[in-house]
Structure formats: structure tokens, C-alpha cells
Amino acid sequence: MRAWRYGDDVNTDMLFPGKYTYTCAKPDEIRPHLLEDLDPTFAANVRPGDIILAGRNFGCGSSREQPVVGLKAAGIEAVIAHSFARIFYRAAINQGLLLIECPQAVDAWHEDDEVKLDAALGTVAVGGQTFSFPTLPPEILAIREAGGLLPYTRAKLRSRKK
Amino acid sequence: MPGSTFAEKILARKGGKDRVQPGQIVTVRPDHLLSHDNTSAIVEKIAKDLAEFGVADPDLHVIVLDHVIPAASDKIAAGHKAVREYVRRYGVRHFYDIGEGICHQIMIEKGLALPGMLVVGSDSHTCMYGAVGCFATGIDRTEAAALLLTGETWLKVPTSIRVGLRGRLHPAVTAKDLVLTVIRGIGADGASYQSVEFHGALGRLTVDDRLTVANMGVEMGAKAATFEPDADVLAYLDSIGASRESYQPVWADADAAYERRLDYDLSALGPVVARPHTVDNVAPIEDVAGTAIDQFFLGTCTNGRISDFELAAKILKGRKVAAGSRLLILPASRDILQRGIASGAISALIEAGGVLLPPGCGPCLGAHLGVLAPGERCLSTANRNFKGRMGCPDSEVFLASPATVAASAIHGKITDPRKELTR
Numbered sequence: 001m002r003a004w005r006y007g008d009d010v011n012t013d014m015l016f017p018g019k020y021t022y023t024c025a026k027p028d029e030i031r032p033h034l035l036e037d038l039d040p041t042f043a044a045n046v047r048p049g050d051i052i053l054a055g056r057n058f059g060c061g062s063s064r065e066q067p068v069v070g071l072k073a074a075g076i077e078a079v080i081a082h083s084f085a086r087i088f089y090r091a092a093i094n095q096g097l098l099l100i101e102c103p104q105a106v107d108a109w110h111e112d113d114e115v116k117l118d119a120a121l122g123t124v125a126v127g128g129q130t131f132s133f134p135t136l137p138p139e140i141l142a143i144r145e146a147g148g149l150l151p152y153t154r155a156k157l158r159s160r161k162k
Numbered sequence: 163m164p165g166s167t168f169a170e171k172i173l174a175r176k177g178g179k180d181r182v183q184p185g186q187i188v189t190v191r192p193d194h195l196l197s198h199d200n201t202s203a204i205v206e207k208i209a210k211d212l213a214e215f216g217v218a219d220p221d222l223h224v225i226v227l228d229h230v231i232p233a234a235s236d237k238i239a240a241g242h243k244a245v246r247e248y249v250r251r252y253g254v255r256h257f258y259d260i261g262e263g264i265c266h267q268i269m270i271e272k273g274l275a276l277p278g279m280l281v282v283g284s285d286s287h288t289c290m291y292g293a294v295g296c297f298a299t300g301i302d303r304t305e306a307a308a309l310l311l312t313g314e315t316w317l318k319v320p321t322s323i324r325v326g327l328r329g330r331l332h333p334a335v336t337a338k339d340l341v342l343t344v345i346r347g348i349g350a351d352g353a354s355y356q357s358v359e360f361h362g363a364l365g366r367l368t369v370d371d372r373l374t375v376a377n378m379g380v381e382m383g384a385k386a387a388t389f390e391p392d393a394d395v396l397a398y399l400d401s402i403g404a405s406r407e408s409y410q411p412v413w414a415d416a417d418a419a420y421e422r423r424l425d426y427d428l429s430a431l432g433p434v435v436a437r438p439h440t441v442d443n444v445a446p447i448e449d450v451a452g453t454a455i456d457q458f459f460l461g462t463c464t465n466g467r468i469s470d471f472e473l474a475a476k477i478l479k480g481r482k483v484a485a486g487s488r489l490l491i492l493p494a495s496r497d498i499l500q501r502g503i504a505s506g507a508i509s510a511l512i513e514a515g516g517v518l519l520p521p522g523c524g525p526c527l528g529a530h531l532g533v534l535a536p537g538e539r540c541l542s543t544a545n546r547n548f549k550g551r552m553g554c555p556d557s558e559v560f561l562a563s564p565a566t567v568a569a570s571a572i573h574g575k576i577t578d579p580r581k582e583l584t585r
Contacts, residue, residue, distance in 0.1 A: 082410060
């Protein structure tokens with residue numbers, strides 16, 4: 001997997017500028033503006049299966065969900081960071097985007113290193129080293145496995161109706 | 163066994179448990195769900211589901227149109243129109259159209275966030291209602307959509323930080339300086355996933371002060387930032403007509419277990435400024451004094467209350483905004499605007515050269531009004547200074563108190579408010 005490496009405190013304005021928040025909600029409208037003010041090369045060059053590596057507090061700031069929806073639509077396999085801001089973390093669960101807290105894996109990475117991820121096993125391999133990360137509690141995993149919160153909610157409502 | 167924190171007590175109550183522990187996941191039914199202009203995007207996600215299942219509870223949802231008001235484009239106008247149609251179709255009782263105010267101030271003023279309540283909102287600054295002893299936290303649009311259908315969600319019980327306050331603030335030093343100082347100390351992620359409780363010296367922080375502090379809880383990563391609902395809060399709630407039977411206050415036990423304890427002596431605090439482009443990049447005013455500023459921004463949900471305008475007017479009355487710079491005034495609600503007109507504070511600020519904006523969020527996120535040009539600097543009383551936050555990635559935003567913004571506006575550069583307000 002190809003990796004994009006960013007630093008600490010990558011906020012939601014960097015991931016998707018606030019000025020577009022009330023005019024772009026659909027994945028196709030969001031994608032061209034992804035990371036616009038942080039890395040203008042990202043939107044044109046990101047490929048399905050890429051991953052993002054970052055420092056502390058990734059996704060801090062606004063509750064806007066366009067960053068998560070956009071990264072998912074761009075095919076980002078996972079974001080691996082030292083830590084995540086909580087609203088962003090919830091939004092990722094709700095959209096089925098994989099977030100991994102694993103500072104060692106981020107720090108082990110060097111330019112052009114391959115990253116191999118096994119989400120089921122909870123391991124990530126970087127530059128010859130393998131790191132494990134904790135998997136989600138079952139209640140939360142169920143949401144991601146259903147494909148996100150809305151499919152999960154629909155299934156729950158239908159089963160209640162029966 | 164030690165006692166329980168505020169977060170543990172309220173999540174136990176709302177989760178139907180006797181007692182909960184940090185890390186435990188509880189299913190809760192929030193008292194209210196807030197959304198704003200983003201309501202159109204939220205309900206569009208579940209248009210078919212709403213037709214099939216209906217809304218779980220028409221009184222759960224509070225909608226305030228505030229983010230891009232009045233509409234800045236046909237696309238925004240169409241979004242507002244879709245929200246009004248949804249309100250009519252589903253009988254949403256708690257709807258506030260443009261001009262009523264910023265959603266967070268409306269939640270407080272209309273008594274929709276009360277002590278002992280659990281409120282979630284599709285906006286990160288939902289944490290502001292902690293000022294009145296409400297557990298309030300931000301969520302994303304998709305979770306808001308699911309909540310409309312089911313009325314329930316999950317929350318993980320957080321660990322807590324106890325912040326002890328003592329002493330009294332200097333008249334030109336405000337709650338904004340306090341919260342920026344706390345963020346400077348613990349960092350922009352210093353309270354990640356945690357509940358922050360403020361204890362002590364409460365009689366010396368007004369309800370307005372506490373709203374400013376709680377508003378910025380998310381800027382230290384907190385899930386919630388809460389004050390004890392003391393006599394001042396109850397008196398405020400009486401004044402807005404919220405009956406004491408309509409809420410049941412909850413507070414932490416004296417022997418609750420905290421992950422971290424911090425203490426601040428208010429009398430030792432001085433004015434501070436958060437420099438671009440992170441909220442924890444905070445410096446004492448002495449380090450940034452003299453920095454030239456193009457735009458001054460006074461107001462917002464963080465510092466747009468009557469006491470903020472009265473403090474600023476005390477400094478700016480009879481003075482003028484420096485030539486070559488501009489001052490924007492943005493009250494947090496219609497009620498505050500009317501009070502500011504009645505008290506003369508708003509007129510004093512307009513006479514000094516201020517430009518009055520409608521109560522809304524547009525300038526704060528660069529979505530509408532007050533956008534900066536490349537190379538410009540803004541000194542703002544808002545809550546974020548991220549790169550590009552006010553619409554232009556090549557501009558800079560500095561955050562400060564209303565006193566600092568008012569004093570600085572006179573000189574066109576960052577100025578210590580203690581020089582302009584000595585008593």
C-alpha cells in the first residue's frame with residue numbers, strides 16, 4: 001500500500017475547507033477539495049488502496065463529515081495515526097472507514113516504505129517490522145461490519161418491525 | 163469504592179444503570195439532538211427511511227438555521243428551503259429560522275439544554291451547554307440521521323479531568339484568557355475522549371463566562387466540558403422561564419476518581435492570544451503586542467453575549483477603530499442584539515466604526531461574510547484559528563478575549579487591554 005505522511009493536528013479544515021461545507025455533501029463534490037489547504041497534490045494523485053499516516057489528534061476541529069466521506073470515496077484503505085479526535089473517530093466508524101491508533105507503525109515508516117495491513121488480525125507491517133493494534137469492541141465492530149451506521153440502523157429497525 | 167464523576171453519573175442515569183465505569187459503552191436516549199443548516203444534508207440521507215419508519219420523537223430534534231444566513235447563494239437557499247419543508251412535514255416543534263441566533267446560544271436561551279440533560283449535536287461546539295450542567299457533545303451528520311430514526315445512540319463512558327479554580331480575574335482578563343491558558347497547558351488534544359469538570363470559584367465566573375469556557379472544550383479534545391449547576395445557573399434558568407420541575411441537576415461526588423487534576427489561580431492570569439494556526443499556540447500578550455491587524459472580529463457563539471459587548475463598549479466608547487483596519491460585530495442571538503441596543507453597547511461599538519452582522523456562524527468558518535484576503539490578519543474572539551478557517555489559506559487568525567480585541571481595534575495592532583481598562 002502506498003502511504004501519504006502528514007504531521008500532528010491535521011484538522012477538518014485542512015481535510016476539507018469550511019467554506020465548502022454547505023455546498024458540497026456528495027462524494028463526487030467533496031473529492032476535488034480533499035486536503036486542499038494541506039497538500040494540493042493529494043486530490044489529483046490519491047489512488048484506491050492508499051493509506052494515510054499521521055501524528056497526533058488527526059481530524060480535530062469541526063464535526064463536518066465530508067473529510068471521512070471523501071477519504072472513503074477516494075478509496076483510502078485506512079488512516080494510521082498516533083491519535084484521533086473523537087468526533088472524527090465516531091464519524092469514521094459510522095462511514096465504515098478504518099482508523100488505526102498505532103504510533104509505532106507511523107514512526108517506523110520511511111519514504112517509499114510499503115505498508116501491509118491485516119485489519120482482521122489487527123496487524124500492520126511497515127519496513128520489515130510488524131505492529132499490532134487493538135480491534136474495536138464488538139458493539140462498535142458490528143456497525144462497521146454492517147457497512148456503516150445507516151445500513152446498521154435500517155437492519156435494526158426492520159428487525160424490530162417484524 | 164470512590165464516588166462517581168459527573169460523566170459517570172449522567173451516563174449511568176441516561177443508560178439506565180446504577181453505576182458505570184470509564185471505558186464502558188452505554189446505549190442512551192439523548193434529551194435533544196441539535197442540527198443547523200446541515201439538517202438538509204442529514205434528512206436527505208434518510209428521506210426513504212423517514213417515509214418508511216417516521217421520526218422516533220418529534221420533540222427530540224432542535225433545528226436552528228444559522229451557518230450561512232441570510233442565504234449566500236441559490237444552493238444555500240435551496241438547503242434552507244428543504245429544512246423548512248422537513249420541519250412542516252414532520253411537525254418539528256423546536257425550529258428557529260434565520261436571525262434567531264447561533265444554534266448553541268439558542269439551546270441555552272430557550273431552555274433546551276438544562277442541568278442533568280444529555281444533548282448531542284451535529285456541531286463540534288455543542289459542548290457549550292456544559293456551562294449549565296448539561297452533558298453535551300458533538301456528533302457527525304450520519305449519527306444525527308440515525309438518531310432521528312431511532313432516538314438512541316451509544317457513548318463510551320469517559321475518564322475525567324478535574325480543573326480547580328480559585329481567585330478572581332483582573333477586570334481586563336476574561337474567561338477567554340482562562341480557557342486559552344488551560345488549552346496552552348494541556349494542548350489541543352490534552353483532554354481527548356475525556357470529560358472536563360470545572361470546580362471551585364464558581365461565584366466569580368458568570369454564566370456568560372462559563373459558556374465561553376465550555377464552548378472551547380472541544381479545542382482541548384474534550385468530549386464534554388461541564389460546570390456545576392450552582393445557584394447562579396439556577397437563577398439564570400429562572401430568568402429565562404425554565405421551571406425548576408423541568409430538570410434534575412446532577413454533579414460529581416466529592417470523592418470521585420479523576421485521571422488528572424489541574425488548578426488555576428484566576429488572579430494570576432493575564433491576557434493571552436492564540437497565534438495561527440492551532441488553538442494551543444498560545445502566548446502571553448506581551449509576546450505578540452504590536453502585531454498589525456487588518457480585521458477585528460467581536461462576537462460569535464464563543465464571545466457574542468451581552469457582557470462581552472458591554473466590556474468591549476467600555477473600552478471603545480468614544481474611541482475609533484484605527485484607520486486602515488475594520489471591526490465586525492456579531493451578537494450570538496437576536497435577544498442579545500436587542501439587549502445590546504437597549505443598553506447602548508451595540509450603538510457605542512457601531513459609533514466606534516463597527517460593522518454589525520446578523521447572528522450567525524458564516525465568518526467563523528469562512529462560509530459567509532468577513533472573509534480575509536491573502537496576507538491579511540484577523541484578531542478574533544471566535545474559537546478556531548486553523549489555516550484557511552476564515553476562507554483564505556494565506557491569511558492568519560489570532561484568537562483573544564473581547565477586551566483584547568476592543569483595545570487592539572483602537573490601535574490597529576495587538577494591544578494589552580489592561581492599558582485601556584485599568585479598573
